[in-house]
Amino acid sequence: MVEFQAPKGVPEYYPPRSSAFLSVRDALAYPARHAGYEYIELPVFEDTALFVRGVGESTDVVSKEMYTFTDRGDRSLSLRPEGTAGVMRSIVENRLDKGPLPVKLWYAGPFFRAERPQHGRYRQLQQVGIEAVGGDDPALDAEVIALADEGYRRLGLQKYRLDLTSLGCAQCRPAYRALLTSFLVGLELDEPTRARAHVNPLRVLDDKRTEVIDQLVGAPLMVDHLCEACGEHYNSVRSFLADAGVRWTEAPRLVRGLDYYTRTTFEFTHELLGAQSGIGGGGRYDGLMESVGGGSLSGIGFGLGTDRTLLACEAEGLDVASRPRLDVFVVPIGNLARHVSVGLLAELRAAGVRVDMAYGERGLKGSMKAADKSGAPLVVIIGDDEVAAQVVQVKDMQQGTQQSISRQMVVDEIRRSIVEETQ
RNA sequence: GUGGGUGUAGCUCAGCUGGUAGAGCGCCGCGUUGUGGUCGCGGAUGCCGCGGGUUCAAGUCCCGUCACUCACCCCA
Numbered sequence: 005m006v007e008f009q010a011p012k013g014v015p016e017y018y019p020p021r022s023s024a025f026l027s028v029r030d031a032l033a034y035p036a037r038h039a040g041y042e043y044i045e046l047p048v049f050e051d052t053a054l055f056v057r058g059v060g061e062s063t064d065v066v067s068k069e070m071y072t073f074t075d076r077g078d079r080s081l082s083l084r085p086e087g088t089a090g091v092m093r094s095i096v097e098n099r100l101d102k103g104p105l106p107v108k109l110w111y112a113g114p115f116f117r118a119e120r121p122q123h124g125r126y127r128q129l130q131q132v133g134i135e136a137v138g139g140d141d142p143a144l145d146a147e148v149i150a151l152a153d154e155g156y157r158r159l160g161l162q163k164y165r166l167d168l169t170s171l172g173c174a175q176c177r178p179a180y181r182a183l184l185t186s187f188l189v190g191l192e193l194d195e196p197t198r199a200r201a202h203v204n205p206l207r208v209l210d211d212k213r214t215e216v217i218d219q220l221v222g223a224p225l226m227v228d229h230l231c232e233a234c235g236e237h238y239n240s241v242r243s244f245l246a247d248a249g250v251r252w253t254e255a256p257r258l259v260r261g262l263d264y265y266t267r268t269t270f271e272f273t274h275e276l277l278g279a280q281s282g283i284g285g286g287g288r289y290d291g292l293m294e295s296v297g298g299g300s301l302s303g304i305g306f307g308l309g310t311d312r313t314l315l316a317c318e319a320e321g322l323d324v325a326s327r328p329r330l331d332v333f334v335v336p337i338g339n340l341a342r343h344v345s346v347g348l349l350a351e352l353r354a355a356g357v358r359v360d361m362a363y364g365e366r367g368l369k370g371s372m373k374a375a376d377k378s379g380a381p382l383v384v385i386i387g388d389d390e391v392a393a394q395v396v397q398v399k400d401m402q403q404g405t406q407q408s409i410s411r412q413m414v415v416d417e418i419r420r421s422i423v424e425e426t427q
Numbered sequence: 428g429u430g431g432g433u434g435u436a437g438c439u440c441a442g443c444u445g446g447u448a449g450a451g452c453g454c455c456g457c458g459u460u461g462u463g464g465u466c467g468c469g470g471a472u473g474c475c476g477c478g479g480g481u482u483c484a485a486g487u488c489c490c491g492u493c494a495c496u497c498a499c500c501c502c503a
Contacts, residue, residue, distance in 0.1 A: 009494075064501055068428080086503090119501065120428070129503055196500085212499090261502055271502095282503055309503030337461060368461050376463035387461055401463070 013121030014128040023325040032132040035154040036110040044109040046090045052080040058089030060263025069117040083116035087133045096298035105138030124280030130310035137303035145268040146244030164274045167255035170238040176231035209257040225256040264289040276319035284308035333380035334361035335371040337387035
């Protein structure tokens, strides 16, 4: 048994899977980056009060899942459980909301929740997120959702679904909430569920137990009680989504665990992931910025789970990191050749070629084995004969063919063959 | 936080009713002169998760503990 282990529930990504993790993260961020969203790097911990006020005191995330600690200045800080509140804080603090609107940002990194770990649920989770702040144009909602969808599509994912609904606003939700509450009090519910209904009646709607679901058949739904403005907004969002070519499922019982969501709300789930099926989600938040001390700008955003998306790719058998890690592997024979090789390595790297060489005295056979395992399609072999003749041997590992190329020409030759291959 | 399952070589796992550890894969080496993958041969590696108990004897039974895992809950 090893002396030290990574903290409970914290996933690590090491080779070879780490390259797949990077590919997933990049694929999820790509659509937003190419839609003009700019990068924002945020603190991993913030003032605890930011999350309490922003995310909501009654949420499970804040009430029992935060890693909270006191620093040496006696300040209460918490590892961020989600990204949106921090983005809002930064926008307000750095006056980004005084510039052109909407402010469009993307971020990626770790978030922390002190939950019981299980497949796809981690205490340190990785997310890629975007926020579009300072606009309530329903086309913006559609854009955000479409960018998430495109990320999953880029990876080749197929067995996922987009659930969509509207949670109304400060105008219409309170009345609906009262209606739902009066409906719920008439049901046969156990104590924890009653408590939940008291804290947030909406949350009872997505209960998974059949005995609860059966009782919810006639429950009033938010989408049937939207005010005129929210109803119109939601219709427009759906219309723009259709224009964007995104397919969704109406999910009138969709509820999210964070209090700030209003109007458009969505979640992506993958069918092969078991209990932790949510691979991404998000929605509109109209009052969030005000609640953290900013102006009354509304926004919309999403958080996509990098860990779970990777699991989803693996569940679908997708090879998300098929590109070899190297273009060339150099095999020197003898000390003289090692000097030539080091020089060649520098030139190749400067030319943008991804290259490694056989270090250590392994002998030609061992070096060739290492070359094979490196996955590089080309191997450059240099021995005394080659040094004397000022050439190198370039071997195509797949074909098994080999040709002698002059030392002078070899960098250009290799670069050319790589360009051809990537076309 | 609440339940269930599992913990044996780097990995996947076998080890029947208790008698001092095995396979496949991987790794390293060899198959003579400067060439990988296939094949053949050889080799290294285990406090059998940890602690206690029962027993002449425990990987094997009992208790505890830790870790992992699945579900609830929650969510990415």
